[in-house]
Amino acid sequence: MAERDLIRAFERILRVRSERVLLASGDDAxxxxxxxxxxxxxxxxxxxxxxxLDTHSPGDVGHKALAASLSDLAAMGAEPGEAYxxxxxxxxxxxxxxxxxxxAMESLAxxxxxxxxxxxxxxxPALTVSVTVVGWAGGERDxxxxxxxxxxxxxxxxxxxxxxxxxxxxLRGADADLDEAERDALLLRHRRPxxxxxxxxxxxxxxxxxxxxxxxxIAADAGHIAxxxxxSVEVRLGELxxxxxxxxxxxxxxxxxxxxxxxxxxxxxxxxxxxxxxRETVESTARAAGVTVTWVGSVSAGAGVRLVGPDGRxxxxxxxxxx
Amino acid sequence: MAERDLIRAFERILRVRSERVLLASGDDAxxxxxxxxxxxxxxxxxxxxxxxLDTHSPGDVGHKALAASLSDLAAMGAEPGEAYxxxxxxxxxxxxxxxxxxxAMESLAxxxxxxxxxxxxxxxPALTVSVTVVGWAGGERDxxxxxxxxxxxxxxxxxxxxxxxxxxxxLRGADADLDEAERDALLLRHRRPxxxxxxxxxxxxxxxxxxxxxxxxIAADAGHIAxxxxxSVEVRLGELxxxxxxxxxxxxxxxxxxxxxxxxxxxxxxxxxxxxxxRETVESTARAAGVTVTWVGSVSAGAGVRLVGPDGRxxxxxxxxxx
Numbered sequence: 001m002a003e004r005d006l007i008r009a010f011e012r013i014l015r016v017r018s019e020r021v022l023l024a025s026g027d028d029a030x031x032x033x034x035x036x037x038x039x040x041x042x043x044x045x046x047x048x049x050x051x052x053l054d055t056h057s058p059g060d061v062g063h064k065a066l067a068a069s070l071s072d073l074a075a076m077g078a079e080p081g082e083a084y085x086x087x088x089x090x091x092x093x094x095x096x097x098x099x100x101x102x103x104a105m106e107s108l109a110x111x112x113x114x115x116x117x118x119x120x121x122x123x124x125p126a127l128t129v130s131v132t133v134v135g136w137a138g139g140e141r142d143x144x145x146x147x148x149x150x151x152x153x154x155x156x157x158x159x160x161x162x163x164x165x166x167x168x169x170x171l172r173g174a175d176a177d178l179d180e181a182e183r184d185a186l187l188l189r190h191r192r193p194x195x196x197x198x199x200x201x202x203x204x205x206x207x208x209x210x211x212x213x214x215x216x217x218i219a220a221d222a223g224h225i226a227x228x229x230x231x232s233v234e235v236r237l238g239e240l241x242x243x244x245x246x247x248x249x250x251x252x253x254x255x256x257x258x259x260x261x262x263x264x265x266x267x268x269x270x271x272x273x274x275x276x277x278x279r280e281t282v283e284s285t286a287r288a289a290g291v292t293v294t295w296v297g298s299v300s301a302g303a304g305v306r307l308v309g310p311d312g313r314x315x316x317x318x319x320x321x322x323x
Numbered sequence: 324m325a326e327r328d329l330i331r332a333f334e335r336i337l338r339v340r341s342e343r344v345l346l347a348s349g350d351d352a353x354x355x356x357x358x359x360x361x362x363x364x365x366x367x368x369x370x371x372x373x374x375x376l377d378t379h380s381p382g383d384v385g386h387k388a389l390a391a392s393l394s395d396l397a398a399m400g401a402e403p404g405e406a407y408x409x410x411x412x413x414x415x416x417x418x419x420x421x422x423x424x425x426x427a428m429e430s431l432a433x434x435x436x437x438x439x440x441x442x443x444x445x446x447x448p449a450l451t452v453s454v455t456v457v458g459w460a461g462g463e464r465d466x467x468x469x470x471x472x473x474x475x476x477x478x479x480x481x482x483x484x485x486x487x488x489x490x491x492x493x494l495r496g497a498d499a500d501l502d503e504a505e506r507d508a509l510l511l512r513h514r515r516p517x518x519x520x521x522x523x524x525x526x527x528x529x530x531x532x533x534x535x536x537x538x539x540x541i542a543a544d545a546g547h548i549a550x551x552x553x554x555s556v557e558v559r560l561g562e563l564x565x566x567x568x569x570x571x572x573x574x575x576x577x578x579x580x581x582x583x584x585x586x587x588x589x590x591x592x593x594x595x596x597x598x599x600x601x602r603e604t605v606e607s608t609a610r611a612a613g614v615t616v617t618w619v620g621s622v623s624a625g626a627g628v629r630l631v632g633p634d635g636r637x638x639x640x641x642x643x644x645x646x
Binding site: 033046 | 442
């Protein structure tokens, strides 16, 4: 199938979801009515580096590429807008798998209110999906940055951690005694992570200090907040919310469950800081968005991340920095 | 060198060039003050498919990836704004070549008034550069689309054609008797094509009908205008402006120079239509932008492209459609 025919097949799958989008395909560029501030992030995933096709379906790959980009918009509290996709496929990948990939992307776009408004289809030696997402906000003040953490802030995290890494360990053969529902949930968490767009926007409105998505692991991501805000962030590992089944998988794989929760990336939960007097507002805001929040640490003057073990002693996590 | 260190090295090279850009790096996403309409295009090039590293330097590759995207903005007449870059490199590519690539990109960005405002660096099996560019315009009416061609319009093209393809044939060993300056100009045309941003904006202001950049070859690109506008476009091959040296290279390679001019892509000139009463305005506008314009055809009712040879007879160009 020629590139042009494949592009036409994609155009039949894709829908425009906003009056903002004036021209989505068929010309040299897409045209979108703009206003306020545009919030733009780029992410790419490559077969053999970020995923393997023997554990991820084409649909998983398409979902994950778009989800990773949308998670960056969630971490800014921006309203999701448009996505632009470069799909690089080896000749062996074939037309039906390419269509399955784009259909899964469109399905996530639909649930997120996103329009896939442009793209490029190229030949590549390994399956490569590169996604640019654009979100919108009224102004700079309607966003949450990594730099807003202040001494005295509490550190919170949405949802549960370690699930994506546990799912990966299951795919790699970890033999944990899980019931089927728990196992499926962990696999889904790894293969089809959900960007926390609604809670990111709600937390931004409830005046959070700093925010970031947990893509490198909470320890590394807390480090990004510490660096950009010029503060020290303490994370109490014993209080990290573990996804159901993470302990069993960690045991089966000979790993520490707290390490999975602290250094396992791709959970796509949101890590944030807030002044103590915002505590109840944050909790009720998250509850209204259908999400739990756990308080896992605090911000103080200084620099860097301090990880504290369940016994109250400092912990060094080897390799907690994403390469 | 870890990805994070390479990203920091890039951040030292890159400059912000517009007050529109509020946050260019260091957070989950870039933040840009928006207004009017945003014009967005995505392009990617891959080693072994779109270029070979034995004929293209890392700088040529970086330049070409950005130039191809900016050429789409030129074809819309948009003001260039921001670029977002995904750089995928094999481990063997190394840090100094990655920096050379980004420096060449930044150099073109500087000449074009563009800010490279975000990106991603990943491992990939072959060198891959994916570029999203965003341009800006006051509104939809301040842009030129492919769909604006009307029966009676003249068809014009900027600059000269066939140069990029002739440069490629020289790189592949065509033994043409050229003086050094002519040879260098053709090689430069292939390795470092220039997006026609100034003339694209000027022609849009002078009320052009339809416009497209010559990336697939003028015959195929005229076809895109015909399809989107619902008209027939006639192109007189004998009047195509040939870049200096194209005839000699075509002879040396056993090819028809008109075929090179009509089907050689990547010239990044602009193909456009205009009502006959705009003829002198178009010519003086292009002259003021330092560019020549040649009238090479006409628009009539109907569909498709009609190629007419120098003898006035219809011509079939085999393979004029880009795969």
